[in-house]
Amino acid sequence: MFKKLLIANRGEIACRVIKTARRMGIQTVAVYSDADRNALHVRMADEAVHIGPPQANQSYIVIDRIMQAIRDTGAEAVHPGYGFLSENPKFAAALAKEGVVFVGPPQGAIEAMGDKITSKKLADEAGVSTVPGHMGLIEDADEAARIATEIGYPVMIKASAGGGGKGMRIAWNDDEAREGFQSSKNEAANSFGDDRIFIEKFVTQPRHIEIQVLADQHGNCIYLGERECSIQRRNQKVIEEAPSPFLDEATRRAMGEQAVRLAQAVGYTSAGTVEFIVDGDRNFYFLEMNTRLQVEHPVTELITGVDLVEQMIRVAAGEKLSLAQEDVTLTGWAMESRLYAEDPYRGFLPSIGRLTRYRPPQEVAAGPLAEAGKWHEADAPAGETAVRNDTGVFEGGEISMYYDPMIAKLCTWGRDRAQAIEGMRLALDRFELEGIGHNLPFLSAVMDHPKFTSGDMTTAFIAEEYPDGFSGAELPEAELSRIVAATAAMNRVVDIRRTRISGRMDNHERRIGNEWVVVIGGHETAAIVEADRDGATVRFDDGSAHRVTSDWRPGEPLAILQVDGAPLVLKVNRITGGYRVRTRGADLVVKVLTPRQAELARLMPEKAEADTSKMLLCPMPGLVVKLHVEEGAEVQEGQALCTIEAMKMENILRAEKKGKISKINAAEGDSLAVDEVILEFE
Structure with missing residues (x-):
């Protein structure tokens, strides 16, 4: 086994690889740019080497700089993570020439499968179902429009060397084809150093389902089930799960067998992913093969108990796979939510800045991965529902404009899909993140969306369900009633603390009031708070009541409560006259007023917003x-x-x-x- 491994990447995937290497007793080397000098992966590694300026094309994807870092540290093997050089055959060739092991597939497989045009041809030859399209390269925008017309709109314009949603555009007419061609070409050149473009038919109402394969150097190849990746925005996956709620066993087996057939046809070794588009009748079409570790690999690990990074390292070291196809079992259900530095209230546009608060929910070990002893966080307590957070950031760190906007991958595992979703809801509610715009509220809203919870979604889910963008979740009346009761009870705790600080509690100069008016979205609710040692009963004027218990203290930004015996998690900030409350994708201003304050507030004029329409x-x-x-x-x-x-x-x-x-x-x-x-x- 290798003694020293260099990770040619950054962020959460570098941290992820370091955790497995550490468990295997392998020393690690991190590389970093100027922008990442204080990054988490640099702190975690045993050694770190500076490789250049912030721009990736001057640091992370410069092969000579990585090779020099390998020579300087004596690393025996390199794990490329995903993105950057992970699917670059020239990098694999450079490592081979230097006598350094590449923790990934052979150069020939990267060349064959990493190029989407070649991979489609090989897939067709191997008997794998493929999407109709133009296999040749496109020279200019006019040719792109002509070919798109011949294929028939809508079409997908794609970078041949692309991945991660970069260099991809959907076109519905000639103008969009021309414009999309140029933008895709520019993005491909900047991200991959390869601006080749091709076009294929865009399958409407599709589901994006991918098969995880694993192959060794001794001719063994297996598949580890599938992942559903249909919740996407701008061709970038947002929420993934395993298994898919749509596939039946026969379709799963057929897709898995075709994926294995394709991998064997190109002499593939290591972990890889064969992506398919699946229509409403469960017809599936080969999309592409990613010759690397996928971002969403944790959900496969959680339901199989297989550490994919460990398997990649062992395969690269020449070991045989320790399991056969009949040994693969899918147990329970896993969810992954990608937390991005993208502001959903601004059309999901990127956000950068300092993480003034970053407190992920506590990790909890459960399911096959924990039972197999592959859980990376030794101090994670055991539970019925697993919580895992793969991240590369820390509180006080900076989100840079130079790299991918991913902050973390929050994963949950449960005995079934409903439990995994409920675990994700609570984990998202407990995730504290401040300082930048981020998509956490949107992720929470999706977890409660009827189409998602039913499993009835396609890759058009976000476009169809949020056509005007995201402006916050609309909570049902029953949930708003629980929030009203919770904030009224919390406000009483604040009022008690305020009177004690003032000294008026002891000399009985002031009684704590129990009559309040709670205002949310212009709707007023009169509430009476009857407190006791164990909590409070909040009664409304319509005769209904809620029982609220919590150990929350004023000033704490996270309130974990029980309302009528069911959990309610609120992110709480004091504002004038009340609180800013965030939960389940909703961002609410909750005013808690005395009856007299409420009477006067009704007379106050509203401030007009500045006119920026011009x-x-x-x-x-x-x-x-x-x-x-x-x-x-x-x-x-x-x-x-x-x-x-x-x-x-x-x-x-x-x-x-x-x-x-x-x-x-x-x-x-x-x-x-x-x-x-x-x-x-x-």
């Missing part, structure tokens, strides 16, 4: 790649105004209505902050 504001921190208009130009609704690049993604800002440009405040190459004015209209 300005184009930068929706996220980013770089101005291109200005598409000039001062004095007349623009039409939907016309491109400016392209902003942030976190390796290009975002085209368009005119919301017809108008004339009166002033341009930014220039190409400028770095802008959130809400900075790019241009103004007459």
Whole structure:
């Protein structure tokens, strides 16, 4: 077995690999850019080597810099993680030339499967069902539009060397095909150093289901079930689960056998993933093969008890697989929520800055992975529902504009799908994250969405269910009633503390009131709080009542309560006259007033918001790649105004209505902050 392993990556996947290597007794080497000098993966590794500036194309994907780090540290093997150089055959070749082991597949398999055009041809030859499309490379935007017309809209424009949602666009007409071709080409060049583009038919109402394969150097290859990855945004997976709620055993077996057949056809070794598009009749089509570890691999680990990183390392060391196909069992259900530095209230645009508070829920060990002794956190308590958090950040750390916006992967395991979902709901509610915009509220909302809980979803779920974006979850009346009772009871605790601090409690100069008016969204509820040693009973004027118990203390940002015997977790911040309360994807202003305060509040005027309708504001921190208009130009609704690049993604800002440009405040190459004015209209 190797004594020293270098991880040619960063962030949560580097931390993830380090945990397994540490358990196996292998020393680790981290690499880092200027932006990652104080990163968590650097702190966790036994050694760390600086490799250059923040830009990935000057550090993490520069093969010569990684090779020098290997020479300087004497690392015997390299794990590439995912992204960056993980599917770069030139990197695999450079390692082989140096006599260093690549913890991944052979160079030939990377070349065959890493290129989407070649992989589709090989899949077809191996008898794997494939999606119709144009297998040749596309030279320019006009050719892209012509080919798309021949295939028939809608089409998917994809980077041949792409992955992770980068370099992908859906086009519904010629204009979108031309524009999508150029954006995909730019993103592919920036992210992968390869701007080749191809086009295939976009299957409507699809489900994205992938098969995990594992092969050794002795001819053994197995599949470890499937993962459902249909909850996607901009072709980027957001929520994954294993197994799929849609597949039956016959379809699972057929997909698994085809995945194994393809892997064997190219001499594949190590862990890999064969992705399929599955239609409503369970017909499945090969999409691509990822010759690396997938972001969502933890859900497979949680239901199989197999540490995929460990298996990759053992295969690379020449060991045989320790299990055969008949040994693979799928036990329980696992969920993964990707926590991104993306603001759902701003169209999921990237957010950067300092994590002023980062408190994930406590990890809990349960299920096959814990039973197999493969749980990485030795101090994680045992439980009925597992909670796992793979992350690469820490409180006080910075989220950079240079890399992928992922903050963490929160996973849960349960005996069945319902238990895994409920575990995820509570874990998301307990996840404290402040300082940047993030998608945690959206993840919580999805967990309560009827289509998701029923398993009836496609890759169009977000576009169909949130066509106007996300503005917060609408909680049912029963849940709002529980929140009203909880905040009224909590406010009484605050009032008691305030009177004790003032000294008026002891000399009986002030009684603690028990009559309150709770206001949420303009709706008032009169409440009487009857407190005792064990909690409080909150009665409403309609005769209903709730029993509230908790050990919450004023000032704590997380309140874990029981309301009528059921858990309720609230993120709580004091504001004037009440609280900001966040739970289950809702962000609420809850006023708790005395009857007299409520009477006076009804007479207060509302403050008008500033008028920014004649300005184009930068929706996220980013770089101005291109200005598409000039001062004095007349623009039409939907016309491109400016392209902003942030976190390796290009975002085209368009005119919301017809108008004339009166002033341009930014220039190409400028770095802008959130809400900075790019241009103004007459």
